Amino acid sequence: MTHLPGTAAADLAEPPAAPRRPRPGAGLLVPAALGVLLLAAALAAPLLATHGPLDGSLRDRLLAAGSPGHLLGTDGQGRDMLSRLLWGARPSLIGGFAPVGVAAVLGTAAGVTAGLGGRVTEQALLRTLDVLYAFPGILMALAVATVLHTGLGAVVISLSVVLTPAVTRVVHTEVRRIRTAEYLEAARVSGAGRLAVAVRQVLPVIAPVVLVYCSSLVGLSIVYAAGLSFLGLGVTPPHAEWGAMLQESWPSLLTHPGIAMLPALVILAVSVLFNCLGEALRRRAGGELAEVTR
Secondary structure: OOOOOOHHHHHHOOOOOOOOOOOOOHHHHHHHHHHHHHHHHHHOHHHHOOOOOOOEOHHHOOOOOOEOOEOOOEOOOOEEHHHHHHHHHHHHHHHHHHHHHHHHHHHHHHHHHHHHOOHHHHHHHHHHHHHHHOOOHHHHHHHHHHHOOOOHHHHHHHHHHHHHHHHHHHHHHHHHHHOOOHHHHHHHHOOOOHHHHHHHHHHHHHHHHHHHHHHOOHHHHHHHHHHHHHOOOOOOOOOOOHHHHHHHHHHHOOOOHHHHHHHHHHHHHHHHHHHHHHHHHHHHHOHHHHHHOO
16 A cells, blocks of 8 residues: 555554453452442432431430431431431542542643653652652641641642642653654654644553552542541531541540441541552553553
């Protein structure tokens, strides 16, 4: 077949097609289905909850699980625990997903810029990352949240600051791996600028890496968000949020451990769920993609 003039470079400039993936097995479908159910429950909390998040009576305080009208019992203010867990799912999941989304956008932009930019830009980014990595993530989140006002916004901002360097490093590593590929060189030879190369050639290739890695960060982000609320730096009582519920019920840990254990177990279970989902995505990706996202 005869190629028209200039089509060879155009062919080389196309990023390689993603390999076919096997059909997802139970290891991926089960956590994915549970995650969808969890998100649906959070969105449908006003329909599913039998009580409002602040509805309660001191006459009904500290009822045991299985009490009439209160499947999981009530807290120290007489509020239904199951309803509050449902109402608290939305802010808790926002505290898990929103920082990861912000970190994915900012980290991808920074990593691609460093990977395709000059040596000065790359070294400046790497040295900045080294400085940020010198501080434990939870301490950095505490420092940022302390400066900001309490609330869900403070949680999102502080955790975005913590997670962005990790995403940046993963993206930068992947861009370094592919920046000398033939299709990128062909795109540059054909006159494409750095922005065009980044958008048309690099982003489609690194998108699976970012997706897999960020999916593994959601569970960690949920735990961090709950921790900030527990310490009074995030969502504060009496608002329904899993970390805030844990803080409220903590004084009753010895006398009524079930009340304190419920939000703690939910936080643990949801974190494990999203960690399993991220691990399943990583295993399904296989090969180099799995190595990059470790």
